[in-house]
Amino acid sequence: MKTLALLTIISLFGISTSLAQEITVNGIVSDERNIPLPSATIIIKGTTIGISTDFDGVFEIKASVGDTLQFNYVGYKSVEKIVTSNPQMNVSLHPDVHLEEVVVTALGIKRSKTSVVEALSGKASGLAVSSDDTFKKISKSVYNAQINHSQLTAGEINDLKKWNEWKDLLKEEQFFNLKTKWGFGLTDKIEVHVLNEIKQPVSNVLVKLFNDDLQLIMAARTDINGKTVLFKDVFEEEANTCYTIQMIENGRVIGKRLLGDETKIEFTSKTQNNANAVDIMFTIDATGSMGDEINYLKAELANIINRVDASIKQKRLALTFYRDFGDAYVTKAFNFSVDISKIQKNLMMQNAGGGGDYEEAVEEALKVSLNQDWNTNSNAKLLFLLLDAPPHFTQENVVLIKKEIQLAQEKGIKIIPIVASGANKDVEFLMRFFSVSTNGTYVFLTDDSGIGNKHLKASTKDFKVEKLNDLIVRLIETYSVVKV
Structure with missing residues (x-):
């Protein structure tokens, strides 16, 4: 009897283990025309575990044999599939002519009536998924996965080109508070221009700004036009009266003192672009x-x-x-x-x-x-x-x-x-x-x-x-x- 009981327990344990077997389910989610649906959501029913398809409609999710997978896409009818020992699962979704807004949460799916026109025009609030690696929100359903450029x-x-407007904006309370919160300054600029001996702009030249204690305030590089903008107060207000700018190239260091309220300075480089x-x-x-x-x-x-x-x-x-x-x-x-x-x-x-x-x-x-x-x-x-x-x-x-x-x-x-x-x-x-x-x-x-x-x-x-x-x-x- 003990042997029979033991065999029964082992047998039941084997069945339980089989039912709890975890596999990686993969496949493609497409529409009725066999066009892949990017960012369709797949949720393990009754859990907060889920993923979304890639641009080609491909998905991969770990689930146990016997789990139910829920497939959702805005504008389409939901589909449920039971996980078997076969890891391959291709799913076809069909448009829902009586479209309902779908909200996926950890407790399941809630629906509230809305029209197809509203959903496809971006007026519906879309799909919100609280589980990891899934959509939080989609406000516009893309019926056709082939999206053309030149739309956004x-x-x-x-x-830097609208400098006076920028400085006025910095005085506004909301902007000023955020500036203080993150510790930026950016109100006192110096334009640096680097040209070679035949007056051509030189790019990628390192320049540095120091205060009167020779502490580095900012380092930057010239752009394609041989220019860069340095800030005396890049991160905080500076209470200095004297500043030095250095140009560094090929082991050479050339320094210039800023005179008074000087806001532009020029260097001559021996480098060719x-x-x-x-x-x-x-x-x-x-x-x-x-x-x-x-x-x-x-x-x-x-x-x-x-x-x-x-x-x-x-x-x-x-x-x-x-x-x-x-x-x-x-x-x-x-x-x-x-x-x-x-x-x-x-x-x-x-x-x-x-x-x-x-x-x-x-x-x-x-x-x-x-x-x-x-x-x-x-x-x-x-x-x-x-x-x-x-x-x-x-x-x-x-x-x-x-x-x-x-x-x-x-x-x-x-x-x-x-x-x-x-x-x-x-x-x-x-x-x-x-x-x-x-x-x-x-x-x-x-x-x-x-x-x-x-x-x-x-x-x-x-x-x-x-x-x-x-x-x-x-x-x-x-x-x-x-x-x-």
Whole structure:
């Protein structure tokens, strides 16, 4: 009897183990026309575990045999599939003619009536998923996975060129408070111009600003036009009467004292520009809140990559995607490469997911991006930072971000933020600090395209609405090609 009982227990244990067997389920989610659905969500029913498909509709999720997977996509009927021992699971979703807004939470799926027209026009509030590595929000359903470029619209504010407006803005309470919060100054600038002996601009020359105690305030590099802007108060107000600027090249150090309220200074370099190269980094927030625009952004960036000026001898591109701590990943980096097709492939494989709170790991993204293999001899180094949320505010992050800004300045990397829908004034102001301090410019998406959630109205007197891809190509050429 004991032997029989033992065998029974062993048998039952074996059955239990079999039922609890965990496998990796993979497959493709597509529509009734067999077109892949990017960013469809897959949730293990009754749990908070879930993922979303990539640009090609491909997914991979760990689940136990017997679990039920729920497949959801805005504008389509939900489908449930039971996990078997077969890891392959391809799923076809069909449009829901009586579309309901879908909100996925840890407790299941809730629905509230809305029309197909509202959902497809971006008026429905979309899909919110609280589990890791899934959409937090999608406000516009993309019925066809093939998205064309030249749809997103944007504006630009170059605060270095609109300096008086910038200084007036800094006096406004909200902006002033944020300036104090993050410890930026950026009100007292000095323009440095470096030319060679035949009056041609010299790029990538290191210049440094010291106070009267010979303490380093800021180091930067000249751009393609032989210019850079230094700030006496880059991070805080400086109470100094005397300043020194040094130009460092090939072991030579040339110093000049600033006289009185002098705001412009010129150096003569013995160096000739030999390099004809540009490094371009796209650092992209890939959390769920970017879900309403990220596939459009990918289409725009793919177009931009193909259009970089052919006169530039060497073009290298890199990508950094980031989310937040606790997500499937914090940062995912693809280092610089001259293989454009490889960069495009890596770009298209990414999707939005994760997040949870408003702030994201911006500081980690900057750290990873700035420490990639930047070409020290490039005429131009551009970091486009696409995001809709600020970094977490802690004193540790304040110190870290200041160090990252200093590193960008010293390497000559211009930070060019591109702010998407959902951003608030804190995001705008902080990103404008990033751009001004690194001699970059500020870019923001607008409502003119009708794509995505509502976009923040920028604090400026005037700006020109452009197609985002045209604007970025224009900026790349402006900062990379000498106009004669």
